Structure formats: structure tokens, C-alpha cells
Amino acid sequence: MKLLDQISKYIKPDAVTEDFFRNETQTRIFAKGELLSHQNTHNRNVYYMENGLARTYYFEKGKDITTNFYSEGKSFGSIDTIFNNVPSIYNIETLEESTVTFCDYKKLEELCSVSLTSANFSRFLLGNLMAQMSKRISSLQHMTAKEKYAQLLEENPNIILRAPLGMIASYLGISQETLSRIRSEI
Template sequence: MIDVDIAIEIISEKYTPLTADCKIDFKKASNLVHLDKAALIVKEGQLADKLYFIVSGCVRAYYNKDGKEITDWFAFDGDFLSSRNSFYQNELSHCSIELLEQTTFLEITREATEILIDQHHCFERLGRVAITKTMLQLQDRIVSLQFETAQQKYESLLKMRPDILQRVPLTYIASYIGITLETLSRIRNPKNRI
């Protein structure tokens, strides 16, 4: 069974080595949470002051536009996530974050994160590495949205996340790519292409 120590060890191995003292303080400041599929960990319009690290599971962020949900991003095992504008700028969240699978994650408040950054250089480095990874993923997404066809966007997504079709409903994948479910069906089945 996963516990806080194992989750912190995963972070230390995947992102940047954390000192023993940092791991102890990180453990004191965080909680391991297990939630069921469809739970919302952030709701649009609320202040979201927690940062999450997914130990296992799958999450999506979405916006409501004229009563329609628009999927903005997905996060999987080993990813950090938050409502970025809310967490970093202390404003109300523009998006909702929903669990697509039963998910186990480590959660830590913004206040605890800032204390750990002040106390541990390695934790500050962890933040820098995690933010850089997110920034590069966002840059790739912008390039994809601007320059790739729907077919290329779908293929790029499969290349980046080969397991996404087993973990994420097609409706959310179509929304993420910016196409209708019908167009996604045509792309996935070459016999149906016009």
C-alpha cells in the first residue's frame, strides 16, 4: 500500500533528489488522499490553495463555456497539478478539476509549500523542475493547437500518452483536441474518412 513516505520517494526520484530533512518536513506538511472517480478536487469559482501530486490515477481540468465543458488538460501518475491561476495568483479558479479514475494523491497547501521552499533549497529546485515541465507541456500544446491538423493532434496525443484511450473517455479527448466526437470517430476509423 502506498503511504506518504513512498509518495515523497517517488517525487524525489522522478523530479529532483530531496534531502532527508526535507522529506521529513514534506511528510509533516502533506496528506495522502484517496478519492473515487468523478470527485471534484477544485470547482470553478473557488479559491484553490492546494498543490497535488498524483501517485496513481487520472485527472482532467475543464472550463465551462456557455454550459458546455471544454477539457483543457489531463494529468496522470507522477504529475503535479493545481488550478494554476488560483494556486499561484491567489484568485478564484477559472477551471474545475475532476478525477477520471480512483486516484491517490499527495496534497499540500500553498502556505506549507512556501514554508518548505524557504527552508529547503532542494524543495525550491523541485518547484522549479515541476513548473518547467508544465511550461514545456503547455508550449507543446500551444504549438499543436496552432499548427497541427485534427489528425496530427490525435496522433501526437497517442504518442505522448499511449494509454489515454483506456483511461479517458473519447468525449474528453475530442474536447481537448478541439473537435467534435463525430470528427474524432472519423479520425480513429480510416474507413469513415471523407
């Protein structure tokens, strides 16, 4: 199981943790364009991308705005629902056929209450997610369009080849025309 292999890079899973990931998670292949989570719903699943690509997006003034991409090895979910128990404003959509492992967050919380190893790993993951969100907010507020594109190339070069340019432009907070101009300059 790829997820357990990934976790083993950071912690030595105890027997309870290994049992949980073998018995309480599901792995499924989703078709390109399939929605894993719909806006205005309470989806408390957490996902791990084994293979493929997905994005989170919302609608604003008739346009869909991409907020994040998730490729191999990334964890994701409807954070607003998971932590605030409100209907999500986001959709999560596969951009390629994707193999995804997932489980209900409530079950993951239960695991953390009986396994110190899992609780520590959960804190580690949440810390990384917070750091990523902080970096994303900072880039949107303080970087030029060219700097944001360069950062995306550095951190996720495969996204440029795998996601439509319109989605990449909305993720960067720029128009598709601006993205085309930047790409021609680099």
C-alpha cells in the same frame, strides 16, 4: 511514499524536504467523479497523482471543455489561483478512483525558503510545466486534428483507453465525430 520516490529520481532530498513530504502532505483516495477543486473557488492545493486519472475542465456555452488530463506521476493544481490569487475558472475531477497526495502551496513555498534543494526542484518542475503548456498551445494553434490525436497517442496512449471520447475530443479541440473519423483512419 510514491511522491518522495518520484522526487528522488531528480534530486537527493535533504532532511527538511523528506520531513515535509512525510508530515505536511496528505494522501487520500477520491471516488470516480469527485471534484478536487471547484471553479470560482480559491483552492491553493497542489496535487500529485499516485494512481488514477483526473482532468481539468471549464464550462463554455453550456459545454464542458477538457484542458488537461493527469495520470500517474503527474502534478497539477489550480494554477490561476495559486499564482494569481483569483478564483479558479477550472474544475478538477477524478475520472477513475484515484489516490492523490496533496498539500497547500503556501506550505510548499515555505519549504522552498528553507531548503535550497527543494527550491531548485521547484524551479525544475515549473520549467517543465511551462514547456508542456507551450507545447500544448502550439499544438492547438498549429497542428491538424489528426496530428493532435497522433501526438496524444504518442505521449499518453493510456488516456485513449481510460477517458471518455467526448472529453478527449474537447481536449483536442475537435468534435466527437471528427475524433471518430480520425480513429477509424488510424
